[in-house]
Amino acid sequence: xxxVMKPGTPxxxxxxxxxxxxxxxxxxxxxxxxxxxxLGVVGDTSTFDPKRITVNxxxxxxxxxxEPFKRANRLFHPEDSVVDVSGVPIGGKKLTVIAGPxxxxxxxxxxxxxxxxxxxxxxxxxxxxxKPRTSPYSFQGLKEHGLDLLEQAGAQNNLPIVTEIMxxxxxxxxxxxxxxxxxxxxxxxxxxxxxxxxRTNVPILLKRGLSATIEEWxxxxxxxxxxxxxxxxxxxxxxxxxxxxxxxxxxxxxxxAVKKLSHLPVMVxxxxxxxxxxxxxxxxxxxxxxxxxxxxxxxxxxxxxxxCDGAQSLKPERFQRLMEELRAIARIVGRDM
Ligand code: PEP
Ligand code: MN
Numbered sequence: 001x002x003x004v005m006k007p008g009t010p011x012x013x014x015x016x017x018x019x020x021x022x023x024x025x026x027x028x029x030x031x032x033x034x035x036x037x038x039l040g041v042v043g044d045t046s047t048f049d050p051k052r053i054t055v056n057x058x059x060x061x062x063x064x065x066x067e068p069f070k071r072a073n074r075l076f077h078p079e080d081s082v083v084d085v086s087g088v089p090i091g092g093k094k095l096t097v098i099a100g101p102x103x104x105x106x107x108x109x110x111x112x113x114x115x116x117x118x119x120x121x122x123x124x125x126x127x128x129x130x131k132p133r134t135s136p137y138s139f140q141g142l143k144e145h146g147l148d149l150l151e152q153a154g155a156q157n158n159l160p161i162v163t164e165i166m167x168x169x170x171x172x173x174x175x176x177x178x179x180x181x182x183x184x185x186x187x188x189x190x191x192x193x194x195x196x197x198x199r200t201n202v203p204i205l206l207k208r209g210l211s212a213t214i215e216e217w218x219x220x221x222x223x224x225x226x227x228x229x230x231x232x233x234x235x236x237x238x239x240x241x242x243x244x245x246x247x248x249x250x251x252x253x254x255x256x257a258v259k260k261l262s263h264l265p266v267m268v269x270x271x272x273x274x275x276x277x278x279x280x281x282x283x284x285x286x287x288x289x290x291x292x293x294x295x296x297x298x299x300x301x302x303x304x305x306x307x308c309d310g311a312q313s314l315k316p317e318r319f320q321r322l323m324e325e326l327r328a329i330a331r332i333v334g335r336d337m
Contacts (some may be wrong), residue, residue, distance in 0.1 A: 001041040001050060002063045009037055009058040017056060036060075046070040061324050067261060069218050072232070073224035077263040083231045085203045086179040088123045088159040089231050091265030095326070095335040096294035098162050098180075099319060100126035102309035103139065104146035110153035112301045118157040118315035120323045120337070124180060125150065125159040126296060131177055131308060132186045139307040144173065162205060162296075167197040175200055185210050185272075186238055189219050198227020199233055205296075207235045207269070210248070221264060234258055234266045235296060236287075237271025247275025247312070250283050250304075251291045255290045266291075271298040271312045281322050288329045289320070297322075 005014050014037045018028045021041055030041035046069060048063040082091040090096050093103055099122035101113055114125050131139065141332030142149065147163065154161040160179035163170065166187060174181050180203045187193055188209035197204050204224055208217045221232045236255060238248025250273035258266050270283035284295050300306045300313035314322065330337040 001045045002065060003037070003039040003041065003053055003151045004060040004062075004156065005033040005037040006058050006060045011037075013058045014039065014166075017053070025273040038267055044070065046073075051306065067215065067218070069215075069262075071230065072264055073216050074261060079263060081230070081263045081265060083203050083233050083265055085124065088160055088179075090267070091293045092204075093219040093334070093336050094293075095330045095337045096124070096125040096267070097122045097186070097323065097326075097337075098126050098294065099299045100162075100299045101128075101130045102271075102298050103131055103307050103315065104142050104149050104163075105307050107149050107152070109301060110149045111156060111259045113299055113316065114153040114157040114159060116301070116325070117280075117299055117319060118159055118160070120316070120320040121160065121327075124162050124321075125157065126162045126182075126298075127152045127153075128308070130164060130165050130170065132164070132184050133308070147173065149176060154179075163236070165193070168193050171196055171200060175202055178202070180205050180233070181270070182235075183207060183220075187219065188212055188265060191220075191223055194220055194223035195227055198217075198224040198229045201229055201231065203231040203233065205228065205233050205235050207237050208239065208251075210240050212239070214254055214261070218249045218262055221262070232264055233293075234262070234264050235269055236266065236273075236292075237269040237296075244272065246279065248273045250274070250287075252286055252290055253288065255292050259291055265293040266293040267296055268292040269296040271296070271309070271314075275312050276315055277303065277312055277318070279320070280312065284322060284326065285329055288326055288335070289333060291333070295326075 026043040031038045053062045071258045098116040104127040127150045131141035162180040164182040164184045182205040185207045238250045241249040268287035270280045298313040303310040303313040
C-alpha cells in the first residue's frame with residue numbers, strides 16, 4: 001500500500017502516521033521529496049481498510065498494490081489449486097465438463113440425460129432442485145424430491161452431482177448428498193450463506209454475480225475460504241452489459257484475469273451467458289481456448305418442453321458432437337479431457 005501525504009504536511013504529522021502503522025506491524029519505507037512525502041507500507045494489508053487512512057487530513061491518497069484477498073490470492077499460493085470433487089479433479093491439467101438439465105423435472109428425464117451425458121464424456125451431472133427464478137409464478141423446482149432424483153440418476157450413472165443451494169438452512173440436506181454445491185449468480189454476495197458454506201468441507205462452485213466485478217467475485221470466494229473451506233471453484237456465467245442480444249455477455253477476459261489473480265480453478269457456463277443453444281458451442285470453445293478449467297453446459301432431452309431454460313439447452317446429440325470438438329481444442333491448449 002502506498003500513502004501519499006499532502007504537499008506541505010509537517011514532518012511530525014507524517015511521522016505520527018508512520019509510527020502508528022509500525023505499531024500495527026507494518027514496515028514503512030519513507031521517500032521524501034521537496035513537496036511530497038510518500039509512505040510505502042510493506043506487510044500483509046489484506047485485512048487493512050485503506051479508508052481508515054484517508055480520514056487523516058494530511059493524506060492526499062492511498063493506493064493498494066496488492067489485492068484485498070489473501071487465501072484466494074495467487075501471490076501466497078503460486079501453484080494452481082486442484083479441487084477434488086468425489087474423485088473428479090477440477091483444475092490442473094484436466095478439463096472437466098459438468099452437464100445436465102437446468103431443472104430436475106422427472107425421473108425419466110434425469111435418467112435419460114444422465115446416461116447420455118455420461119456416454120459423451122461429462123464428468124459430473126447437474127440439475128436444479130431449488131431454482132432462483134425471476135418470477136415467483138415460474139417453476140420453482142422439485143426441491144427435496146428433485147435432490148433425490150438427481151442423487152439417484154448420478155448414482156445409476158456413476159456421476160458425482162452438482163446442484164444449487166439458495167439458503168443456509170438447506171446445508172444439512174445437501175452435505176453428504178451433493179458432491180459439488182453451487183452458489184448461483186444471484187447469491188454470490190449472500191454473505192451469511194457463504195460463511196456457513198465455509199464451515200463445511202464440501203466443494204463449492206461459486207458463480208459470478210450478474211453485475212459483480214472480478215474483485216468482488218474473488219472476495220466472495222475469500223468468504224468461503226476464510227471459514228476454512230478452501231475447496232472453491234469459480235464459474236464465469238456471463239455478466240450484465242448494455243448488450244441485450246444475448247442473455248448475458250460472456251466475459252472471456254475474466255478467465256485469464258482470474259487465473260492471474262487467483263490459484264482457484266475457473267469454470268465457464270456458456271449456457272447462461274448466451275441464453276441461446278446455438279451460441280453455446282462457439283462460446284464453450286472460446287472458454288477452453290483461453291484457459292478455462294472446465295465447462296458447465298445445460299443439456300435437455302426435450303428442450304422444447306423444458307420447464308426452465310429450454311432455449312439455451314443442447315440436445316444430447318449436439319452435446320456429444322461438442323464434446324468431440326472440444327477434445328481437439330483441449331489437446332491444442334495442452335489439457336487432458
Ligand atoms: C443455473 O445454473 O441453473 C443458474 C440459475 O445459473 P446462474 O446462477 O448463473 O443464473
Ligand atoms: Mn438454467
